[in-house]
Amino acid sequence: MADTPVVLRCRDARLVASVALPEGRCRAAVAALHPADDPSRRQFLFEHLARVLPGRGVAVLRYDRRASPPDRDVPYELQAEDLAQGLAALAEVTGPVPTGLWGFSQGAWVALLTAARRADIAFLVLVGCSAVSPARQMRYGTAEQLRRAGFGPGCLAELAGLRAAYEGFQRGRLARSQAQRVVDAHADRAWFGLSWVPRVLPEAPDWDDMDFDPAVSIGQLRCPVLAFYGADEWVPVPESIAVWRAAYPDPARLAIHELAGTAHHPTYGGRHELAAISPEYTARLTGWLDDVISASD
Numbered sequence: 001m002a003d004t005p006v007v008l009r010c011r012d013a014r015l016v017a018s019v020a021l022p023e024g025r026c027r028a029a030v031a032a033l034h035p036a037d038d039p040s041r042r043q044f045l046f047e048h049l050a051r052v053l054p055g056r057g058v059a060v061l062r063y064d065r066r067a068s069p070p071d072r073d074v075p076y077e078l079q080a081e082d083l084a085q086g087l088a089a090l091a092e093v094t095g096p097v098p099t100g101l102w103g104f105s106q107g108a109w110v111a112l113l114t115a116a117r118r119a120d121i122a123f124l125v126l127v128g129c130s131a132v133s134p135a136r137q138m139r140y141g142t143a144e145q146l147r148r149a150g151f152g153p154g155c156l157a158e159l160a161g162l163r164a165a166y167e168g169f170q171r172g173r174l175a176r177s178q179a180q181r182v183v184d185a186h187a188d189r190a191w192f193g194l195s196w197v198p199r200v201l202p203e204a205p206d207w208d209d210m211d212f213d214p215a216v217s218i219g220q221l222r223c224p225v226l227a228f229y230g231a232d233e234w235v236p237v238p239e240s241i242a243v244w245r246a247a248y249p250d251p252a253r254l255a256i257h258e259l260a261g262t263a264h265h266p267t268y269g270g271r272h273e274l275a276a277i278s279p280e281y282t283a284r285l286t287g288w289l290d291d292v293i294s295a296s297d
Helices: 044-052 076-094 106-117 134-148 153-170 176-186 214-218 237-247 279-296
Strands: 002-010 013-021 028-033 058-063 099-104 121-127 225-230 254-259
Touching: 002 058, 002 076, 013 044, 013 076, 028 044, 028 076, 028 106, 028 121, 028 279, 044 058, 044 279, 058 076, 076 099, 076 106, 099 106, 106 121, 106 214, 121 279, 134 153, 153 176, 214 237, 225 237, 225 279, 237 254, 254 279
Parallel strands: 028 058, 028 099, 099 121, 121 225, 225 254
Antiparallel strands: 002 013, 013 058
């Protein structure tokens, strides 16, 4: 594997990137997109792609996501704009080959947003892709954290009220002072740290993409899709699969796999390391890509 350094010149940012190239003919290429909690191009799931795919003729672009404002995500539209620069740089290295996107968690939303708008995206591989809005996902995920920590129905009802107040403030439907009073009333709860509501609310709403609707983007896709979910996920898998089945326009080109023994990451034991990656994930990923790329050769 040859690793070629690249610099992405994006709006107000220069992002360091690497392209892992096949030693022989480059048959296809893929750009990797980040989860919310890891902006590094060196994260282990990216490195797994860079180790496995070039040997099958697929180049892999990894780049450092731009720095995010304190306690905020980088807006998806801005991430998609940076990705466009990455795809242009990738094409300069590989030449005209079928190019797809690989996205994990939040990165899957950015991949959907991009692929829905571009006819040149040849395929999508999505890992832990919640097919509901970020706001709905956070309601589900935080409730799941409380359940797994042993908190009962009363605590779950209080959590729902807290998050409703937080969302009301973020949508501009509830005054900051009112929402802050709700936060203050729950801040001493043992579960408050699992709510992912800030102890002190920002001065103004700052959750840019809370109501992004993946179903809209799914309905506009024109490329084949491989979606992975863990058997013990932090996203609402049945609801997400139902959205895919209802919205994706070409069921024959949609493959959904639930990975035994894994949770949100495609790893055993929730570990964040190469050695823990599910062999089933690797086999299904590489086999599916071989089929998709061979169909376009």
